[in-house]
Amino acid sequence: MLREILVLCFAAGVCALDTTAAWQLMLSQPLVSGTIAGFIVGSPETGVFVGVLLQLLWSGSMPLGSRPMPDAPVGTATGVWFAAALVETGGVSLSFSNLAGLLVALCVALAGRSTIVWERELNCRLMRRLRMRLSSGRNVNVELTQALSMTMAFFRGFLLCVLAVGVLSVLVPVLGGAGGVVGRDYKLVLLLVQGLGIGVLVSVFARGVRGRLPAFAGGVALALLIRNLAG
Amino acid sequence: MARKRTERRHLLGLIARSFYLQTAWNYEFLQALGFAYVMSSVGRRVASGGRATREFLERHTGLFNTNPVLASYIIGGTARLEERHSRGETSGAEIVALKSALAVPLAAVGDRFFWAGLRPLSGLLGILAAGWLGAGGALVLLAVYNVFHLYYRVKGVLRGYALGAGLVSEISRLRLPRLTVHVGWIGAFALGVLMVTAVHGWQAAWKREAVFVLPSVALAAGFLPQFLRTRVTEVALALGALGLLLTAGGLLG
Numbered sequence: 147m148l149r150e151i152l153v154l155c156f157a158a159g160v161c162a163l164d165t166t167a168a169w170q171l172m173l174s175q176p177l178v179s180g181t182i183a184g185f186i187v188g189s190p191e192t193g194v195f196v197g198v199l200l201q202l203l204w205s206g207s208m209p210l211g212s213r214p215m216p217d218a219p220v221g222t223a224t225g226v227w228f229a230a231a232l233v234e235t236g237g238v239s240l241s242f243s244n245l246a247g248l249l250v251a252l253c254v255a256l257a258g259r260s261t262i263v264w265e266r267e268l269n270c271r272l273m274r275r276l277r278m279r280l281s282s283g284r285n286v287n288v289e290l291t292q293a294l295s296m297t298m299a300f301f302r303g304f305l306l307c308v309l310a311v312g313v314l315s316v317l318v319p320v321l322g323g324a325g326g327v328v329g330r331d332y333k334l335v336l337l338l339v340q341g342l343g344i345g346v347l348v349s350v351f352a353r354g355v356r357g358r359l360p361a362f363a364g365g366v367a368l369a370l371l372i373r374n375l376a377g
Numbered sequence: 378m379a380r381k382r383t384e385r386r387h388l389l390g391l392i393a394r395s396f397y398l399q400t401a402w403n404y405e406f407l408q409a410l411g412f413a414y415v416m417s418s419v420g421r422r423v424a425s426g427g428r429a430t431r432e433f434l435e436r437h438t439g440l441f442n443t444n445p446v447l448a449s450y451i452i453g454g455t456a457r458l459e460e461r462h463s464r465g466e467t468s469g470a471e472i473v474a475l476k477s478a479l480a481v482p483l484a485a486v487g488d489r490f491f492w493a494g495l496r497p498l499s500g501l502l503g504i505l506a507a508g509w510l511g512a513g514g515a516l517v518l519l520a521v522y523n524v525f526h527l528y529y530r531v532k533g534v535l536r537g538y539a540l541g542a543g544l545v546s547e548i549s550r551l552r553l554p555r556l557t558v559h560v561g562w563i564g565a566f567a568l569g570v571l572m573v574t575a576v577h578g579w580q581a582a583w584k585r586e587a588v589f590v591l592p593s594v595a596l597a598a599g600f601l602p603q604f605l606r607t608r609v610t611e612v613a614l615a616l617g618a619l620g621l622l623l624t625a626g627g628l629l630g
Contacts, residue, residue, distance in 0.1 A: 166399050166402055167397075167399060167400045167402070168396060168397050168399075168400055169396045170396070170399075170445060170446075170526070171519065171522075171523055171526070172496070172499065172518060172519055172522045172523070172526075173519075175496075175499075175500060175503075175518060177500060177503045177504065177507065177514055177515050177518050178503075178515040178518060178519060180515075181512045181514070181515035182515075184512070185512070190511065190512045191511070193512070194507050194511055194512055194514065194515075197507075197515070198504050198507050198514070201500050201503065201504055201518075202504065203609055203610065203613050204609070204610070205496075205497045205500050205501065206497065206606065206609065207609075208488070208492040208493060208496070209492065210488055210492060212404055216610050245617060245620045248613075248617060249614065249617040249618075249620070252610055252613055252614045252617065253614070255610060256610060256611075256614070266402060266403045266404055267403070267404070269401040269402060269403035269410070270403035270404055270405045270406070272401060272403075272410070273401060273403055273405065273406045273409065273410050273438075274405070276410065276438065277406075277438055280431065280434055280435060280438065281435075283431065286434060288410070288413045288414050288417045288434065289414065289417060291401065291410060291414075292397065292400055292401060292410060292411070292414040295400050295401035295410070296397070296400050299400065332620050333579075333582075333583050335616055335617065335619055335620035337579055337583070337587060337590060337591060337594075338590075338594055338616050338619075339613055339616050339617070340575060340579075340591065341590065341591045341592075341593070341594025341595045341598065342594060342595075342598045342609065342612060342613055342616065343613075344568075344571065344572060344575060344591070344594075344595035344598075344599075345594065345595040345596065345597065345598020345599040345601070346598065346599070346606070346609055347497065347501060347564075347568050347571070347599075348568065348595055348596060348598070348599025348600075349598070349599045349600070349601070349606055350493070350497045350564065351497070351501075351561060351564035351565045351568050352565055352568065352599065358561055358562060358564075358565035359565075361562045361563075361565035361566040361569070362565040362566065362568055362569040363569060364566055364569065365565065365566040365567060365568060365569020365570040365571075365572075365573075366569035366570070366572060366573055367569075368566075368569075368570060369569065369570040369572075369573035369574055370573055373573065373577055
């Protein structure tokens with residue numbers, strides 16, 4: 147269990163690096179980090195489900211300029227772990243555990259946003275120090291400063307995940323033990339969240355561009371045709 | 378032959394380092410440290426220590442910001458100009474001018490294509506694929522995005538290095554604005570498919586009312602005012618809180 151959590155937090159740290167600090171291969175996208183987290187906690191279906199919902203919600207978030215984004219990869223990894231842990235207790239319905247995982251992911255991602263701002267401020271200090279040394283004619287080591295910054299970015303994601311999992315592990319037995327009380331149907335909320343997420347994509351691809359309407363209608367027609375053919 | 382091999386090795390090093398351009402992103406100098414880090418491999422070759430190295434670092438630790446993928450063009454071009462500068466063929470001011478002249482147009486083109494177009498599209502296609510392939514959806518997302526991402530990372534450094542200062546005219550010939558339009562069309566098409574698939578999924582798993590509820594919520598959310606659209610996490614959290622209220626209702630009742 148402890149090993150599984152450490153691997154999860156390590157993966158969250160690596161995916162957090164991918165957001166801005168390195169590579170930007172999109173490992174940080176919720177669908178990818180959710181799937182990875184799902185495999186680590188032994189429940190890929192939960193990972194994909196939570197990942198898809200968060201991917202929909204954050205499709206319109208763009209890492210432009212100084213705007214700090216929610217910490218998607220760490221939030222997703224924690225949310226998937228929480229949902230899978232609740233399922234394991236056997237005391238709650240699947241829709242409740244998915245909703246709880248989603249909520250946890252959103253909360254952790256929002257909390258992570260402030261830590262991104264701190265990280266950037268620390269980077270600023272590192273950079274000021276480097277420039278001060280440079281202007282006073284002393285030797286500077288760009289590679290070392292870069293390595294420090296990279297380490298900081300990784301540990302921000304790793305430690306945030308460790309902290310979130312540590313705090314939330316107290317909640318798992320409490321919610322899991324609630325049994326039938328929390329076993330009601332939460333599908334309506336999940337439907338609304340999915341609708342909201344698709345709405346984000348509508349705002350990205352359809353809003354203000356009438357010319358794209360035929361393409362949208364074509365997609366609808368093709369999907370309906372395939373559905374009818376498939377019976 | 379040996380010179381060509383060395384040059385290829387240096388360019389590969391530049392490409393590898395370009396992935397770390399934003400490592401030390403900060404509010405005051407933006408991508409400056411990352412750019413200095415990427416160029417420091419060039420600096421070791423062209424600046425012979427002391428004053429030359431200091432001047433080299435001063436040129437590349439100034440404020441810099443552009444799209445991280447298309448920055449590869451500037452990285453390649455700057456590397457070529459630095460080599461010419463070490464032979465006395467160009468001035469330091471010309472290098473700084475090239476960097477600042479290209480940063481804004483590349484940011485405009487790159488952000489529209491990579492952040493506002495390709496990223497949501499690859500996510501959308503990944504989501505659609507996840508419906509059929511499950512965990513394979515993540516691989517589809519990665520493949521769609523990275524085909525373009527890696528192509529422009531590599532091509533940018535190579536073209537930039539080949540053209541040097543001539544890069545400025547190359548930028549106007551980039552095909553990305555046209556590709557951005559195509560990405561929009563594909564995105565709208567895939568969105569249509571997703572809408573039907575989602576409604577069908579809910580209908581089969583739950584209730585017929587999903588046919589009306591899902592598209593209505595999606596359209597309402599799609600046309601929300603800007604300040605609410607940028608707070609989608611908070612809106613989703615509020616919806617989740619609604620779910621918790623249902624739980625509280627269950628506990629009390």
